[in-house]
Amino acid sequence: MRSSLLGALLPLVPLSAAAPAEPVKVPRHATVVTRQTLLSNYTFIIAGGGIAGLTLADRLTEDPSVTVLVIEAGPLDAGQDGILVPGAYAPWYYFWPGLNTVPQTGLNNRTISAITAQVVGGGSTINAMVYLRGDADDYNAWGALGNSGWSWANMLPYFKKAETFTPPSAALAAAGNISWDDSVRGHSGPVQFSYPNYFYPGSANWWNAANEVGLPPVNDPQSGSKQGVFWIPSALDASTMTRNHARRNHYDRVKDSRPNYHLLTSNVVGKVLFNGKNASGVCYLSTTSTSTACSSNVYATKEVILAAGGFGTPKILQLSGIGRKKLLQKFGIPLVTDLPGVGQNLQDQPTLSVPYTFTNNVVPNYGSLLTNATYNAEQHARYDAGQSSAYTLVSSLSSNIGVLSLQKATSSYRQIIKAAALRDPALSLPADVDETVLAGYTAQRTAILKQFANNDVGVGTVHWSTADSALVYHLKPLSRGTVTINSTNPLENPLIDFRTGTDPADVAVYTALFRKNRALFAAPSMQALGPTEAAPFGAQLTTDEQIYAVMRDQINPSNAHQCCTAAMMPLELGGVVSSEQKVYNVRRLRVADISAWPFQLSGAPMATVYAAAERLADLIKKEYCLAGAC
Ligand SMILES: Cc1cc2nc3c(=O)[nH]c(=O)nc-3n(C[C@H](O)[C@H](O)[C@H](O)COP(=O)(O)OP(=O)(O)OC[C@H]3O[C@@H](n4cnc5c(N)ncnc54)[C@H](O)[C@@H]3O)c2cc1C
Ligand SMILES: *[C@@H]1O[C@H](CO)[C@@H](O)[C@H](O)[C@H]1NC(C)=O
Ligand SMILES: *[C@@H]1O[C@H](CO)[C@@H](O)[C@H](O)[C@H]1NC(C)=O
Ligand SMILES: *[C@@H]1O[C@H](CO)[C@@H](O)[C@H](O)[C@H]1NC(C)=O
Ligand SMILES: *[C@@H]1O[C@H](CO)[C@@H](O)[C@H](O)[C@H]1NC(C)=O
Ligand SMILES: *[C@@H]1O[C@H](CO)[C@@H](O)[C@H](O)[C@H]1NC(C)=O
Ligand SMILES: *[C@@H]1O[C@H](CO)[C@@H](O)[C@H](O)[C@H]1NC(C)=O
Secondary structure (H helix, E strand, C coil): CHHHHHHHHCCEEECCCCCCCCCCCCCCCCCCCCCCCCCCEEEEEEECCCHHHHHHHHHHCCCCCCCEEEECCCCCCCCCHHHHCHHHCCHHHHECCCCEECCEHHHCCECCECCCECCCCCHHHHCCCECCCCCHHHHHHHHHCCCCCCCHHHHHHHHHHHEEECCCCHHHHHHHCCCCCHHHCCECCCEEEECCCCCCCHHHHHHHHHHHCCCCECCCHHHCCCCEEEECCECEECCCCEECCHHHHHHHCCHHHCCCEEEECCEEEEEEEEECCEEEEEEEEECCCCCCCCCEEEEEEEEEEECCHHHHHHHHHHHCCEECHHHHHHCCCCCCEECCCCCCCEECCCEEEEEEEECCCCCCCHHHHHHCHHHHHHHHHHHHCCCCCHHHCCCCCCCEEEEECHHHHCCCHHHHHHHHHHCCHHHHCCCCCCHHHHHHHHHHHHHHHHHHCCCCCCCEEEEECCCCEEEEEECCCCCCEEEECCCCCCCCCCEEECCCCCCHHHHHHHHHHHHHHHHHHHCHHHHCCCEEECCCCCCCCCCHHHHHHHHHHHCECCCCCCECCCCECCHHHCCCECCCCEECCCECEEECCHHHCCCCCCCCCHHHHHHHHHHHHHHHHHHHCCCCCC
16 A cells, blocks of 8 residues: 555654754664664653644644654555545545454444544544534533633633634635634634535535524534534635645644654554653554564653544553553553543444435535546546635535534423433443442533533534435434453554443434434425435334334444543543643643543534644643743
C-alpha cells in the first residue's frame, strides 16, 4: 500500500535541521531510518498525534524553552485525494488494523469491526469532516458532575480560539438556506472550516420535509442549541476546498518555525514510565515490530500527556499499571495505582442506515456520482478548476442535517424518561463493576435523563444522502461498554465491548428516532419524490418490537466516536482524571483526548476535541509559566 510504504520511509520527522546542539541519541528500533535525532528527554511527551495531541504540541511549543515529542502510531498521510478531496473520501487508508468488537450481546451477538485512526492527525485525517459543537447543556452537565471550570461559557472562547470560519458566498447562502451567527464563530484560529459550495436539489425536499415535521431551520448550530435542520459545518479549507486536518493546522502550519516540536511517527507508546508515583517518560516501539516488549525509553522533564484516543489511552494506562487492580494482577502488571474507572464508561454514537428506493427522485443526486460517469467527470473537472462542485461534499453525505431533542422525536418522551428513571443503574453495567464506577454512572444517568427532558439538547441526528439511504444517529446512549487489554503486548489490540443497546432506554430512544425519520419521509416534500422504505426495513414493520428486531441486526455500535474511557469525574465517582485532566493518585500525567469526556455530546466530537485541547494547553502554560502565561 502506498500509504504504509511512505510511513515506513518517514518514521521520524524533526521540524528542522536546527536540532539542539549535541543531541543524545538513544537506541531506536532497528527498522527506523537513522538520519533523524531524538533527544534523551523532552519537556513534554505526548502519546498519540491525533487531534488533541497535535493541538497541544503546537500550543506548548509556542514557548521556545519547551521541547515536545509526539509519538504517533501511524504515518504521515500521503496527501491522497481520498484524504484531501471531500468527494473522493477514502478513510480506510488509515484505519487502525485488526480492531474488532467482542460479540455484542445487545446486537444479536454480532462482531463488528471497530474503526479508529492510525495516522498523524488521528481522526481529523480520515473523518467525515463534520465540524459541530455540542449543546450548551453538555458542557454545563460535565461541569455539574464535579468538574470545576467546565461550562459552555468557559468553552466558547476556546471554540473560537481554535478556528477560522470562512463564510459561503452570499448567493449560495441565500439559495441553500445557510445561516450563521458570526459572533459565536472564530475568525483567527488554526482550524479552517466552511461549507461545501454545492448542494443537490433533493436536499431542498429533505429540508422542507424536516420543517413539515417540526424540525425548523436553525440559525447557527454552533451557538449551543441546534433543534432543527442546518447545513453541516465542514473542516474544509475554503481557499483550496480540501480537508483541513490537525496535521495541516497544528503541525505543517508551524513546523518551519518550531525546532522544539518533534514527531516520531509509526511508533507506539507501550507504557508510561514512573519514578515512584511521578510519570517520568514513556517506552515505545515500532508499530511494525515483531517484538512484544518496549525496547526504548524517552524521558519527560515536566509531563507525559496521553492523547491516544478512546481506545488507545485506556490501553496505555492499563499497560502502565493504572487501572483496576484485578485486571492488572491477572496480567502480572505491577500496580502503580488502582483506578477502577480506566477502560470503563466506553460510549460511541451508534449509527443506522435506512435504505430507500424512489419512483421520482430528482437528479443529480449523490447517486449520480456513482452511476453517471459523465456527471462524475464534469464535477471532477469543475472541482479541479475551483468551481462549485459536488466534490466539495464529503462522499456519501449531502449538505444538510437535522438534530432533535427527545421531545421532538416522540410524544412518548415522558414515559421513556420515567421508565429509565425507575431502572436500577447497576443493571446497565457489567455485573462485577466497581462501586465508584457505578456511582459515577448513576450520576451521569441522572444528568442525561435531565437532558432527555430538555428541549435544547439533541438526542439524535437524521440525514439523507439524497440517494438510496437515510442515516439515523443515536447521540446520547445510556449503555456503557469497556476497553480492556487482553495481554501485556503493546501491539495487541484491546478487547472492545460497546455493549450497545443493552439499556432498554436506548432501545426506546433509538426506535423513536427511527420513527421520526420515517415521518420525515412521509411528509409532503419527501413524498413528492416517491420514496419507499426498503428491505430489511419496510412499511410492514409497524410495532416498536418489529422495528427494533430489524434494527438490532442493523445498528452499527460505532460512528468512530469512541470516548469517555478515562473519564473526568471525581475519584469517588470512578473518575480517572481531575477537571485539569490530571490522572488521579500520580503526578505529571494527564489525559488530553476524548477519553477524558464524561459522556457523549449532542454533536460530533472533533470541534470539542480541538477546543478542549486549547483549554488544556492554557492550563498547562499557566501551571508552568510558559509562553508568557504568568
Ligand atoms: C472514519 C471516521 C469518521 C469520523 N467522522 C467524524 C466527523 O465527521 N466529525 C467528527 O466530529 N468526528 C468524526 N470522527 C471522530 C473524531 O475524528 C474523533 O472523535 C477524534 O479524532 C478524537 O480525537 P482524539 O485526539 O481524542 O483522538 P484521535 O484523533 O483518534 O487521535 C489518537 C491518535 O493516537 C494514536 N495512538 C493510539 N494509540 C497509540 C499509542 N499507543 N502510541 C502512539 N500513538 C497512539 C492513533 O494512531 C491516533 O492517531 C470520525 C472518526 C473516524 C475514524
Ligand atoms: C536532558 O537531556 C539533556 C541533553 O539533551 C541533558 O543535558 C539533561 O541533563 C537531561 N535532563 C534530564 C533531567 O535528564
Ligand atoms: C448471544 O450469546 C449469549 C452468550 O453466548 C447467549 O446467551 C445468547 O443467547 C446469544 N444471543 C443470540 C441472540 O444469539
Ligand atoms: C430553503 O428554504 C426555502 C423556504 O423555506 C425553501 O422554499 C427552499 O426549498 C429551501 N432550499 C433548500 C436548498 O433547502
Ligand atoms: C516526584 O515529584 C515531586 C514534585 O512534583 C517531588 O517532590 C518528588 O520528590 C518526586 N518523587 C520522585 C520519586 O522522584
Ligand atoms: C448524466 O450527467 C450528465 C451531465 O451532468 C447529464 O447531462 C445527464 O442527463 C445525466 N444522465 C442521467 C441519466 O441522469
Ligand atoms: C485474548 O487472549 C486470549 C488468550 O491469549 C486469546 O485466545 C484470544 O484470541 C484473545 N482475544 C482477542 C480478541 O484477541
